[in-house]
Amino acid sequence: MKASIINNQIYGFLPTDIEGVDTLAELALDLRWSWNHAVDEIWYKLDPDLWMETHNPWVVLQNVSRDQLKKQMDDPVFRKKMDEMIKLKEKSISEPAWFQKAHPNAPLSCMAYFSMEFMLSEALPIYVGGLGNVAGDQLKSASDLGVPVVALGLLYQQGYFRQVIDRYGTQQALFPYNDPGQLPISPLRLPNGEWLRLAIDLSGHTVWLRTWQVQVGRVRLYLMDSNDPANNPVHRGITSETYGGGSDLRIQQEIILGIGGCKLLQALQIEPEVYHMNEGHAAFLVLERASNFMKAKGTSFEEALACTRAGNIFTTHTAVGAGFDHFDPSLMWQFFGAYAKNDLNIDFNDLLALGRENPYNSSERFNMAFLAIRGSGAVNGVSLLHGEVSRQLFASLFPRWPKNELPIGSVTNGVHMPSWDSEFADKIWTESCGKERWRGNLETVGDISGVSDADLWLLRNNSRAKLVDYTRQRFTKQMKAASEWPEVAEIATNLFDSNTLTLGFARRFVPYKRPNLLLYDAERFIRILTNPERPVQLIIAGKSPPFDESGKALIRQWVQFIQQHNLYHHVIFLSDYDMLLTEHLVQGADVWVNTPRRPWEACGTSGMKVLVNGGINLSELDGWWAEAYTPEVGWALGDTYEHGNEPNWDAMEADALYRILEQEVVPTFYTRNEDGIPEQWVAKIRNSMSTLTPRFSANRAVREYTEKYYLPAAVNYLKRATKNGSVGKRIVSTKNDLRNKWNGISLGETTIDHVEGGFQYNISISLNAVDPNTILIQLFANGLNGELPEIVEMEVGEEQKVGVFRCHAHVNSKRPDSDYTVRIIPNYEGISVPLEDNQIRWQH
Ligand SMILES: *Cc1c(COP(=O)(O)O)cnc(C)c1O
Helix, strand or coil: CCCCCCHHHHCCCCCCCCCCHHHHHHHHCEHHHHCCHHHHHHHHHHCHHHHHHHCCHHHHHHHCCHHHHHHHHCCHHHHHHHHHHHHHHHHHHHCCCHHHHHCCCCCCCCEEEECCCECCCCCCCECCCHHHHHHHHHHHHHHHHCCCEEEEEECCCCECCEEEECCCCCEEEECCCCCHHHCCCEECECCCCCECEEEEEECCEEEEEEEEEEEECCEEEEEEECCCCCCCHHHHCCCCECCCCCHHHHHHHHHHHHHHHHHHHHHCCCCCCEEEEECHHHCHHHHHHHHHHHHHHCCCHHHHHHHHHHHEEEECCCCCHHHCCEECHHHHHHHHHHHHHHCCCCCHHHHHHCCCCCCCCCCCCEEHHHHHHHCCCEEEECCHHHHHHHHHHCHHHCCCCCHHHCCEEECCCCECHHHHCCHHHHHHHHHHHCCCCCCCCCCCCCCCCCCCHHHHHHHHHHHHHHHHHHHHHHHHHHHHHCCCCHHHHHHHCCCCCCCCEEEEEECCCCHHHCCCHHHCCHHHHHHHHHCCCCCEEEEEECCCCCCCHHHHHHHHHHHHHHHHCCCCCCEEEECCCCHHHHHHHHHHCCEEEECCCCCCCCCCCHHHHHHCCCCEEEEECCHHHHHHCCCCCEEEECCCCCCCCCCCHHHHHHHHHHHHHHHHHHHHHHCCCCCCCCHHHHHHHHHHHHHHHHHCEHHHHHHHHHHHHHHHHHHHHHHHHHHHHHHHHHHHHHHHHHHHHHCCCEEEEEEEEEECCEEEEEEEEECCCCCHHHEEEEEEECCCCCCCCEEEECEEEEEEECCEEEEEEEEECCCCHHHEEEEEEECCCCCCCCCCCCCCEECC
């Protein structure tokens, strides 16, 4: 049954006797306004205090008094604005966008995006950090670009914890309840008005999932939770926290996401060609999608997987192997023992094999990333460097393959610029590049040559002043909340200075981010901060995982540093880092500092958020900055090598960091021309804004995913799925046939004829009845001087005696023939090699 929104059932508890309330409700439930602020004025008018406090239109609408609501609805100005906004919304949904124009008649009707977290708005706290940021920003850009996406995730009853810091610097974790009625979401209802509930099986228990929808402009996000009164209490709590509990809880969350998500799509009769796994958490969808295919087309599981994987895409965000979820075989048995038999009709060990490096190692744990790889038609990391790191991490799945041929590409993340730009920046960009600048292909975005130095500097001064103001307010509130700290509350109201060079540092407090690197030599750092002519101020924020004592110690170290040296006018730790705080920080900071231990920062996104606002990055050459940095756009730390736990490395990097601050950042900021403008600084701003902003936008990332992955995946999936999966069936039979005959292939006598400009290479190969049309025979030479290897296809010539073929290739090369060796790889039905068949046979 198709589900739809039936207004009076969602909005039933709003006053029905005030005409037009349903229009307001429709506006309030669209997260478009979290980046397009055109409607803010409406919520402000209804309840200024509550709006400023929550930035949640849905809360405002539900809490506004009837009198006030009636008064506003009777005001023609208010009505006009409301009517305009609903028209704007309708127009932006129906108008063709980039996707419709660039890819008319595309074979992609729907892409389903699965993620454990989404960071869309502070009004919907179902995120922890970077992963949710990527998901949220890409959804928003998909809406801008008209890419047909539905997203699936979990509705956490508490989300991630809220942070309070006591006077000793100790982080306290609070878990306020996410009341679904107050979140900008609505229950997903069937046409008959029933709430769509899904039943899934968790180790023999039927567990009910409640379903919700979130409107994100053109795009819809569906959320599931298990807090249904019909469930027993253990099950009701599965979706209570983001990444809470141990593996027992995690596996159940991931089953709800991957398997529940597929069931939800089925219930809605949505049939995406492409499924995108944002990290391995969602990988159980591989099994459920194949299971549905089996049932619909009458194939085996293996055949169904061969068909469906062509339409699955896996994005990995992890830089170390330990970062992937691993489950114990016994835990897997508990949740998948019956599923393997009943839903996939395979032996449980064959299911486990999909998540193991060595399928026959019965003690090996089940790795979600391995399942995702074995269930995908394409895999990517999230920056150029992370692509390389990932090829190393997954090399063991492709034994004897050269690293550069491992089937893991990269799409560097980007951020949704309209969500992070300040009103000042928005004005400058609009004047130079137009209102619709983030909705097309960005060809013209970046040309800010018409903006004067004075205007760019004014942008910075305004933005910094606004941040200083916000810092005072927020810190005052923070101090009042921690009431045992009255002496600091006093000074909170006049902290900082709006003309002082302002650094921002905000991220999760985990050791690899080295959030205390700036404290390495406290005396030297204090000298930099408190230089009377050229002072520096720094705002820090970040949460440590609640049970991570090392992360909590890092926070304590900062708070105590500030206290002991009475540095409140130069350094402030703002608690409860969230999206709203990020917005202020990235808009106001002059310099964004990032000090991860390379190569752990797979990509990093917070630094991209300052680009649009004229902030400059000072960062380790890791993640995105390793590909973005040039001396014209910012400052770099590190030497592009990994140093592991080398004992002196932190000391050297801290020294370099201080040196960059002392000798470059501070002097460049404070050296002014006769108009009071720091010319060199403004030149850096201009370069960074114009060259990096379009490149590191989610607009670019989503278009790249669409063209490089979604569209080809849709074509491949459809090709394989036709005629009840006949291509998939042939893939399986060819693969098995090759596997059986592979070891019997033997490479025989070689002769080389030297000819003008190169040589002719001949080899006799006994194919052991392998069909020559299912393989490629290649001459391979390692690349010289770091270049890519040279590969020349060989032709299969006449059959010399039964099953033995003379193969040859002509090579135009000055290199000695001894540099070359023959290899054989699979090649059939357009499969991706070595992703889908990792056989390789080398002559030497
Ligand atoms: C942007 C953002 C992140 C991710 O930043 P990284 O640089 O990738 O660590 C995490 N949390 C919040 C609240 C953010 O806004």
